[in-house]
Amino acid sequence: MIRLHRFHGGIHPPTHKAESTRTPIMSAPLPAQLTIPFRQHAGEAAKPVVQVGERVLKGQLIGEPVGAISSSIHAPTSGTITAIDLQQIAHPSALPDLCATLVPDGLDEWGVRQTLSYRQLSSDELQKHLRRSGIVGLGGAVFPSDMKLRHPIVVDTLVINGAECEPYITCDDMLMRERAEAIVRGIEILRHALGTDAVLIGIEDNKPQAISAMQRAVDDSSHPFKVIAVPTVYPGGSAKHLIKVLTGVEVPSGKLPTDVGVQCYNVATAYAVHRAVEHGETLVSRVVTVTGNVEQPRNYEALIGTPFSDLVALSIPKADTNRYIMGGPMMGVELPAVNVPLVKASNCVIAASDALFPPPPAAMPCIRCTRCAQVCPVELQPQDLYWFAQSHNFGKAQEYDLFDCIECGACAYVCPSSIPLVQYYRYAKSEIRARDHEKRAADLARERHEFRQFRIEREKQEKAERLAQKERAAAAAKAAAEAAAAIPTPLEPNADAEDTQQMRIDAALARAKEQAATAHPRNTEALTPEQRAEIEAIEVRRAHIHSLAADAGADDEPPKNSQGN
Amino acid sequence: MLSSPFITRPLSVDRIMLRVLYALVPGIALYVWYFGPAILVSIALAVTAALATEALMLKLRDRPLRPFLSDYSALLTGCLIALSIPPLAPWWLPVIGSAFAIAVAKHLYGGLGSNPFNPAMIGYAVLIISFPHEMTHWLSPQGVGQSVLSLGQQLHYIFTSALPAGMQLDALTMSTPLDTLKTQLHLGMTVSDIRDLPIYGRLAGKGSEMVAAGFALGGLYLLVARIIPWQLPLAFLGTLFALSGVFNLIDPTHYAPPLFHWFSGAAMIGAFFILTDPITSPTTARGRIIFGIGAGLLTFLIRTYGGFPDGVAFATILMNMCVPLIDTWTQPRIFGKKKEDKR
Ligand code: SF4
Ligand code: SF4
Numbered sequence: 001m002i003r004l005h006r007f008h009g010g011i012h013p014p015t016h017k018a019e020s021t022r023t024p025i026m027s028a029p030l031p032a033q034l035t036i037p038f039r040q041h042a043g044e045a046a047k048p049v050v051q052v053g054e055r056v057l058k059g060q061l062i063g064e065p066v067g068a069i070s071s072s073i074h075a076p077t078s079g080t081i082t083a084i085d086l087q088q089i090a091h092p093s094a095l096p097d098l099c100a101t102l103v104p105d106g107l108d109e110w111g112v113r114q115t116l117s118y119r120q121l122s123s124d125e126l127q128k129h130l131r132r133s134g135i136v137g138l139g140g141a142v143f144p145s146d147m148k149l150r151h152p153i154v155v156d157t158l159v160i161n162g163a164e165c166e167p168y169i170t171c172d173d174m175l176m177r178e179r180a181e182a183i184v185r186g187i188e189i190l191r192h193a194l195g196t197d198a199v200l201i202g203i204e205d206n207k208p209q210a211i212s213a214m215q216r217a218v219d220d221s222s223h224p225f226k227v228i229a230v231p232t233v234y235p236g237g238s239a240k241h242l243i244k245v246l247t248g249v250e251v252p253s254g255k256l257p258t259d260v261g262v263q264c265y266n267v268a269t270a271y272a273v274h275r276a277v278e279h280g281e282t283l284v285s286r287v288v289t290v291t292g293n294v295e296q297p298r299n300y301e302a303l304i305g306t307p308f309s310d311l312v313a314l315s316i317p318k319a320d321t322n323r324y325i326m327g328g329p330m331m332g333v334e335l336p337a338v339n340v341p342l343v344k345a346s347n348c349v350i351a352a353s354d355a356l357f358p359p360p361p362a363a364m365p366c367i368r369c370t371r372c373a374q375v376c377p378v379e380l381q382p383q384d385l386y387w388f389a390q391s392h393n394f395g396k397a398q399e400y401d402l403f404d405c406i407e408c409g410a411c412a413y414v415c416p417s418s419i420p421l422v423q424y425y426r427y428a429k430s431e432i433r434a435r436d437h438e439k440r441a442a443d444l445a446r447e448r449h450e451f452r453q454f455r456i457e458r459e460k461q462e463k464a465e466r467l468a469q470k471e472r473a474a475a476a477a478k479a480a481a482e483a484a485a486a487i488p489t490p491l492e493p494n495a496d497a498e499d500t501q502q503m504r505i506d507a508a509l510a511r512a513k514e515q516a517a518t519a520h521p522r523n524t525e526a527l528t529p530e531q532r533a534e535i536e537a538i539e540v541r542r543a544h545i546h547s548l549a550a551d552a553g554a555d556d557e558p559p560k561n562s563q564g565n
Numbered sequence: 566m567l568s569s570p571f572i573t574r575p576l577s578v579d580r581i582m583l584r585v586l587y588a589l590v591p592g593i594a595l596y597v598w599y600f601g602p603a604i605l606v607s608i609a610l611a612v613t614a615a616l617a618t619e620a621l622m623l624k625l626r627d628r629p630l631r632p633f634l635s636d637y638s639a640l641l642t643g644c645l646i647a648l649s650i651p652p653l654a655p656w657w658l659p660v661i662g663s664a665f666a667i668a669v670a671k672h673l674y675g676g677l678g679s680n681p682f683n684p685a686m687i688g689y690a691v692l693i694i695s696f697p698h699e700m701t702h703w704l705s706p707q708g709v710g711q712s713v714l715s716l717g718q719q720l721h722y723i724f725t726s727a728l729p730a731g732m733q734l735d736a737l738t739m740s741t742p743l744d745t746l747k748t749q750l751h752l753g754m755t756v757s758d759i760r761d762l763p764i765y766g767r768l769a770g771k772g773s774e775m776v777a778a779g780f781a782l783g784g785l786y787l788l789v790a791r792i793i794p795w796q797l798p799l800a801f802l803g804t805l806f807a808l809s810g811v812f813n814l815i816d817p818t819h820y821a822p823p824l825f826h827w828f829s830g831a832a833m834i835g836a837f838f839i840l841t842d843p844i845t846s847p848t849t850a851r852g853r854i855i856f857g858i859g860a861g862l863l864t865f866l867i868r869t870y871g872g873f874p875d876g877v878a879f880a881t882i883l884m885n886m887c888v889p890l891i892d893t894w895t896q897p898r899i900f901g902k903k904k905e906d907k908r
Contacts, residue, residue, distance in 0.1 A: 008900070013572055013574065167572070240900070241900075244900075250900060250901050250903055251901055252901045252902070253899065253900070253902045254901075255901070325571060327569075329569070329570060329571040329572045330569060330570045330571075330572070331569050332569050333568070333569065334567060334568070352571065357571040357572055359567065360573055361577075361632075364578055364632060364633075364636065364677070364678075365676065365677045365678030365679065366678050367677065367678050367843050367844050368678065368843045368844050368848055369581070370794075370843065370848045371575075371576075373849075378899055378901075379897055379898070379899045379900050380899055381848060381849070381896065381897075383848060384892075400896070401899050401902070404900070404901065404902075407569075409569055409570030412573060413570055413572065413573050413574060413575070414573075414574070414575050414576075415573070415575055416576055416577050416578045416580075416581055417575075417577075417578055417678075418573065418575060420568075422568070422569065422570065426568075
């Protein structure tokens with residue numbers, strides 16, 4: 001038996017998992033319409049490769065990856081693409097994002113399914129296949145799974161995360177109970193690609209059925225994987241904490257698990273890998289828990305793009321439901337609207353009411369009781385971070401490792417003063433990021449300004465030199481002329497003619513440039529409103545910096561890198 | 566829109582304070598048993614003054630009254646002040662102490678959570694410096710004094726400072742066991758001679774040792790219920806025990822034994838109820854140990870060599886000053902920044 005390790009802190013909130021595990025996973029019916037965002041993974045959004053009006057088959061590529069960290073998006077069923085435009089998505093900002101709208105034809109007809117024999121595959125080939133199949137981490141982080149196989153990484157332990165520590169969520173639990181064999185096959189594919197021997201499957205001990213199902217599947221497969229029951233404690237499913245519990249290794253701050261020779265995948269991801277490799281199925285559906293204030297809490301296997309409202313309706317929300325949370329109650333986000341689509345990251349929807357999640361009482365001052373520090377799994381001093389964040393002492397907050405905070409919410413859960421601690425940390429982090437951003441912009445502006453000063457200085461010198469030369473030449477000519485025959489020679493026509501000429505050319509060039517700029521709109525059309533908003537914010541900041549520079553006495557030219565975005 | 570976490574299950578500030586108040590009950594009960602009900606009057610006075618001052622200050626500072634009045638923190642401050650001054654004191658003594666503690670030591674420093682010094686100990690310090698005479702008339706435990714006052718007579722004295730005809734204050738009161746020890750040692754007596762005096766019991770002062778034991782009992786409850794961190798009382802009592810133990814071993818005629826120190830004066834109430842005030846003590850585990858050791862050391866030094874009979878209050882205030890420094894020094898390493906990972 002393997003010796004388990006412990007991490008500091010953690011909490012034991014009521015799990016509320018029994019409600020949604022009473023019935024098997026149910027296949028959700030085909031919705032009338034699917035909305036498929038092109039950004040469902042960490043990294044760059046996928047680029048649409050289908051046209052409006054085009055008929056697509058189930059599993060067909062509709063968005064291809066852009067850049068290194070990106071993934072593919074597929075049609076979840078067969079039907080017609082009726083729109084590619086901005087739609088509201090499950091993001092707390094409520095900003096719309098680029099989505100494809102798909103009206104199913106009801107046939108659910110698969111396109112080409114490319115199956116592979118993983119034993120013959122090199123890791124590179126498998127990476128390509130996973131990227132093409134749109135496989136991303138289904139534990140919530142949606143990091144492209146192919147990236148986690150990138151060489152050169154040396155991994156001696158593969159950790160499979162079946163902890164599922166957040167209350168209410170049971171999709172991994174049900175998947176392990178019902179499809180353990182497929183998960184084990186997926187794990188074997190990943191193990192093969194990583195070339196590791198040790199495989200540790202960590203499952204919290206509040207899921208005895210999942211543990212025994214997985215154990216049975218491992219025994220049947222005769223792979224030497226270890227299924228390990230880990231103590232139930234929130235946030236024991238955080239990858240770094242599960243790795244610590246299983247291996248005793250602490251992934252250093254700011255490093256990746258692979259830096260200590262460990263790689264970690266979620267059980268649902270392993271399942272998706274199996275489907276992609278051995279059945280050729282791209283990632284077009286997932287299991288999602290619908291629970292909370294509903295009559296029939298349960299898990300659904302639903303197509304990506306299904307409106308949450310469809311799923312919620314299947315579970316029949318109770319009358320006093322007044323909002324919906326995607327994810328668990330500790331780290332989830334409130335949905336801006338219930339008709340936004342299911343995405344790869346959606347593991348759970350909780351119907352919430354004020355009775356179920358009572359709004360917290362008004363915050364009181366911090367009494368330095370350190371109950372927050374006692375439960376912080378990162379061993380931070382949340383009360384100090386709070387103090388620095390609320391007094392805008394961001395430098396200190398960073399010094400006290402603000403950016404190591406995983407926003408698990410354990411601190412806020414126990415705070416006797418009901419201080420919304422995590423909100424303060426999010427706020428401080430975003431402020432710090434914005435300031436770094438601004439600082440870089442300001443540095444750039446300063447550099448540009450200094451360069452311009454230097455250029456003006458140089459031009460002045462050159463001009464002075466030219467003038468001096470001309471004067472010398474004129475004086476010499478005059479002297480020569482006078483000396484020669486006293487024939488009056490006109491001076492050079494205009495000492496500045498050359499410069500005037502140059503100025504005229506410059507002006508013409510500038511006009512041409514201006515015209516070009518208005519004729520060709522800047523390359524910002526294909527951007528999301530989020531990006532546009534960001535660009536606008538940057539422009540505003542630039543303008544501000546520019547006006548500051550102008551006030552300081554310099555009539556700096558407008559920054560001309562607007563095409564650089 | 567709310568953001569995560571959507572669930573919380575805190576032990577709220579008021580419930581924490583309430584538990585601390587419950588934990589004072591055994592000590593107070595024994596106090597009444599051994600010294601009569603005067604202490605209850607004194608507590609009532611101090612608490613009333615504390616709450617009234619709290620309300621006034623909240624009003625002046627334009628803060629909501631209800632959440633802060635119902636957090637029981639002012640109530641606790643009042644109780645602690647009443648328990649640290651002589652029970653048969655004129656009514657204005659607990660009132661001034663409480664009012665000063667709440668108005669100056671708490672609210673002028675920013676109110677709940679922002680005060681660097683323990684308000685109750687500041688209140689006590691002000692009283693012992695301003696009214697040293699009134700602060701020395703401690704009631705004798707019942708059966709030791711030459712005469713005993715009824716509750717009515719005690720009330721009468723508290724509010725009018727008038728004793729029943731023919732009674733002397735000195736006949737009712739005594740100086741504390743710690744004070745007596747100090748004075749008698751100066752007069753050349755040995756520790757064991759002094760402890761044969763009638764005011765001493767088995768461990769320390771008669772009656773007061775039992776009150777201290779009552780506070781220790783309440784403190785153990787707080788430890789078990791995880792209301793207070795264990796490092797503070799352990800480091801404090803441990804240091805006090807070790808120091809007095811060493812001195813007592815070397816020279817038992819001039820230095821009182823460790824248990825005498827433990828069960829005298831404010832050692833027990835200090836260890837479990839005063840040093841453990843979260844607002845004015847360090848937030849790190851190592852910091853708390855340093856804080857406890859420092860307070861134990863200072864208490865012993867003040868008791869043994871200082872000008873005041875007890876040292877807990879001043880030790881607390883002095884250590885309160887060091888808290889920001891201690892906190893900065895003892896920042897723990899966070900997850901993923903440990904020195905060595907064992908594999
Ligand atoms: S739990 Fe709340 S009150 Fe206690 S120290 Fe932390 S932030 Fe302050
Ligand atoms: S949210 Fe951050 S500070 Fe709070 S417990 Fe989690 S990791 Fe620690």
